[in-house]
Amino acid sequence: MPPGCSCSEGYEGNPYLQCRVIGLALGVLFLLIGAWWMSKLIKRRRCIQLKKKFFKRNGGLLLQQQLSSSDGSVRKTKVFSSNELEKATDFFNENRILGHGGQGTVYKGMLADGSIVAVKKSTIVDEDKLEEFINEVVILSQISHRNVVRLLGCCLETDVPLLVYEFIPNGNLYKYIHVQNDEFLLSWEMRLRIAIEVAGALSYLHSAASIPVYHSDIKSTNMLLDEKYRATISDFGSSRSIAIDQTHLTTHVQGTFGYLDPEYFQSSQFTEKSDVYSFGVVLVELLSGQKPIFSASPTESRSLATHFIMLMEDNRLFDILDARVKEHCHNEEVVAVGNLARKCLNLNGKNRPTMKEITTVLERVIQKGSNVQQDSQENENIMADLSMQYMGCISDINNDL
Structure with a gap:
């Protein structure tokens, strides 16, 4: 009988059998623990391999190559883990959805440090869409402008790639123009200010950025308003950066119907003047409060740009x-x-102004408006002073009488 195997006091029988049972139980327990640990280890390795696979498929190597080949003007992009962003968005809960775009869905999230962000979850990426995604990361990493949305980082280790932006709280311009809201009116002064902010940002992208950038999908839904209702341009998925000596970029037709430059639609040659045309449509939206494609009748839809040009020709602005x-x-x-x-809406792109010229014109309009308001206020003050003097004279006359 093995040493140490004895019955407890008050019991009798074969203690060897009891020890054997206990040994078998412990052996099974250790076996189960080992199997669980091995399973967890294998699962972890598979997860790591899958994340590496997603990283490569989602353009991680291309992104690294793009960023490493930059001239140092590119800001370092933070790489988020999938766990971080899942927790931030409550596992991409539908209640966190801020909106849907051409390249994916945007969720509101809160990071571990308490900061609020917007997480863009791309649609399933194929080879064509992959370049758009990496393009957006690279372009936004080069841009630093108060009226251009700031890219905070990205995550490439998920089934579909994720982009993390600063959160712009007041939604897009489209809803303020076209959705009736009795509690908030987008005033004329605000419309002018938004127009000049967008124009200034586009002017920067076209001529002042380290590499000229064409947005290629300018529209009111891609213009976000912050807590002070300042405009911020977003959604650079279809944007293109170009070499200094290029005059146009030839690509497959992109953009949004109603905003799309007719010249670009015909030739597939995108220039800075294509952004100008789209901006012209947004200007007309701000002027009219009408959608870029609106219903002229129950059976007829009409282009706002075409309708506007016809009214201008008839002097019916x-x-x-x-x-x-x-x-x-x-x-x-x-x-x-x-x-x-x-x-801006001239059918011949060469006859359209540049965004820099547009910005200058809008600045003059706002400056003249400010001068008119100042003159009006000064006139009111003068009239108030004269009225006070008149009342004083009447009072003196009454006292003399």
């Missing part, structure tokens, strides 16, 4: 002016913005 701002704007400003929009 004020027929299209948004009724919500008619009583609160200066006619001279409306005419100036209308003429500018008409130039």
Whole structure:
């Protein structure tokens, strides 16, 4: 009988059998623990291998190559883990959805440090979409402008790639123009300010950035408003950076119907003037409050750009002016913005102004408006002073009597 195997006091029988049972139980237990540990280890290795596979498939190597070949002007992009972003978005809960775009769905998230972010989950990426995704990362890494959305980082180890942006709290411009809201009115002054902020950002992208960038999908849904209702350009998935000596970029037709440059649609040659045309449509949206494609009748849809040009040719600009701002704007400003929009929508791209010229015109319009308001306020102050002096004279006369 093995040493140590004895019955407890008050019991009798074969203690060897009891020891054997206990030994077998412990052996099975250790075997199960070992199997569980091995299973967990294998699962972890598979997960690591799968993440590496996703990283490679989602363009991780291409991104590393793009960033390493930059001239140092590219900001370092933070690489988030899938666990971080799953926790941040409550596992991409539908209640966290901020909106849907051409390249994916955007979720509101909160990182471990408490900061609020917008997480863009791309649609299933094929080889064609892969370049768009990496393109957006590289382009936004080069851009530093207060009116361009800031890219915080990305995650490539998931089934579909993820981009993490700063959170812009007040949604897109489209809803403020086209969705009725009695609690908030997008005033004429705000519309002018938004127009000049977007124009200034596009001017920067076209001519002041380290590498010229064409957005290629300018529209009111891609213009986000922050807590002070300042405009920020977003969604650079279809954007293109170009070499200095290039005059145009030939690619497959992209953009959004209603905003798309007719010249680009015909030739597939995208230039900075294609962004100008799209911006012209946004200007008309701000002027009119109408959608880029609107219903002229129950059976007919019409292009806002074409409708606007026809009205301008008939000298009927004020027929299209948004009724919500008619009583609160200066006619001279409306005419100036209308003429500018008409130039942007010229069918010949060469005859359109540059974004830098557009910015200059809008700055003059706003400056003139400020001077008019200042003169009006000074006149009111003068009239108030004269009224006070008049009342004082009347009072003195009454006292003398």
